[in-house]
Amino acid sequence: MWLKKRAVSAMADEKRGGLTFSEKQKFLFRWWSNAKYRGYDGIICDGAVRSGKTSCMALSFLMWSMGRFDKRNFGLCGKTIVSLRRNLLTELLKWAEKLGFTVTENLSKNYMDVDFGGRRNRYYLFGGKDEGSASLIQGVTLAGVLMDETALMPRSFVEQAVARCSVTGSKLWFNCNPDNPYHWFKREWIDKADSKNLLYVHFELSDNPSLSEAVIKRYERLYTGAFYERFVRGRWSAAEGLVYPMFDERKYVCGELPQDCGRFVVSCDYGTVNPSSFGLWGQSGGIWYRLAEYYYDSAREGSRRTDEEHYAALEELAGGREISYVVCDPSAASFIQCIKRHGKFRVIQAKNDVISGIRRTQDFIRGGGLRIGADCTDILREFTLYRWDEGAGRDCPVKEFDHAMDDMRYFVCSLEDGGGEVGFAAISV
Secondary structure, three states, X not given: OHHHHHHHHHHHHHHHXXXXXXXXXXXXXXXXXXXXXXXXXXXXXXXXXXXXXXXHHHHHHHHHHHHHOOOOEEEEEEOOHHHHHHHHHHHHHHHHHHHOOEEEEEOOOOEEEEEEOOEEEEEEEEEOOOHHHHHHHOOOOEOEEEEOOHHHOOHHHHHHHHHOEOOOOOEEEEEEOOOOOOOHHHHHHHOOOOOOOEEEEEEOHHHOOOOOHHHHHHHHHHOOHHHHHHHHOOOOXXXXXXXXXXXXXXXXXXXXXXXXXXXXXXXXXOOOOOOEEEEEEEEEOOEEEEEEEEEEOHHHHOOOOOHHHHHHHHHHHHOOOOOOEEEEOOOOHHHHHHHHHHOOOOEEEOOOOHHXXXXXXXXXXXXOOEEEEOOOHHHHXXXXXOEEOOOOOOOOEOOOOOHHHHXXXXXXXXXXXXXXXXXXXXXXX
16 A cells, blocks of 8 residues: 555656546556455456556556565566567656666566565566467466567467466456457457456557547558557457458357258368368258367467377267268378278368469358358458458468368368269369
8 A cells, every 4th residue: 555655646746747647547556456356366458559558557567566575576578578678668667766666677687676665576577479488487486477468479478477377366467459359368368357357458549648639640540440440449350451351250150050951061271380270061051051160270289280180180070970071181192091091081182273262262151151150269260360462463362370261262162163062073082
């Protein structure tokens, strides 16, 4: 409480100098000491750029940690340590000086010790730029962690950082700008904030009183489309230039799937370093439904699977159904041979004319012939990310976030070639 009063006094001095705080910004300074909210295990703040969430959250984290703990370790995380220093530490150290904290930085070892009122705590700096970054934070015990730019970090790093917070009374602090609506952090943390016992606070440009009306209007002029939705309105929205802009979740995603499918097909995009994506499709009432999927990303999981392990997943996905055929990535020769050796499924090699296949798939979606089960989250995520390469000088999609997109395209093209009934002789393997 004494530290909070000191901070309030410092903020009052700033206010007299022209700096004011919005109600949401003020809330960040007091939620952890408020009887109504202090039982939460942490807080998530997202929203527009320049909405004033980052600096207030950082200062509140410092006040909370110094007021509640002594001789403990804490984590400050960004996409990189350079961006962390630029976006968060520079402003935080200015506030720390005004509040009377003594900060001793060890630049070579990326930590700082903070002293105040006879207490000393250590704050380690971590950069979560790729999957290998998770190893950097292993082994340390933390009493709390603040993660800036969380949506830009790999999931493995964020989850490892959370796992390190094992001290009684530790709390999690997340801050980010929005990304696509199927981003793992939105789906697994923001959408599940209540079940994870976390507070969620959304910030808009109007929540930063230091921004003039002229500056806000300038931001509104600078951005359009998805970047406007994300950076100005603070919404989790799909990128521009999407390959399948006609795909509307409200029309094509099903919460309840049919139980009376007459035919079943499995489509496979196979990868070793890249993800593997398999889709189970069932036909009912003239419409094909993606009933379930298998998606394995070896980079994310930390290990590669063999052909036999992928085949076991194929059998599990089929679930004892009578599968008309399996249409497979034509470059996956070893996996195709693996399927043939088991002798359970008829396998055909997909045609891989990408642009022609995309056009067929676009027409198939527009014609209402395809629906996606709500639990097929990987293909739904890729729908929001799969986009044209505008700098290629020709029709060409960007080669990323395309694995479920490819298995869907293989499936649609196999139907267009006769639904697996006509033209098998030309493409069977």
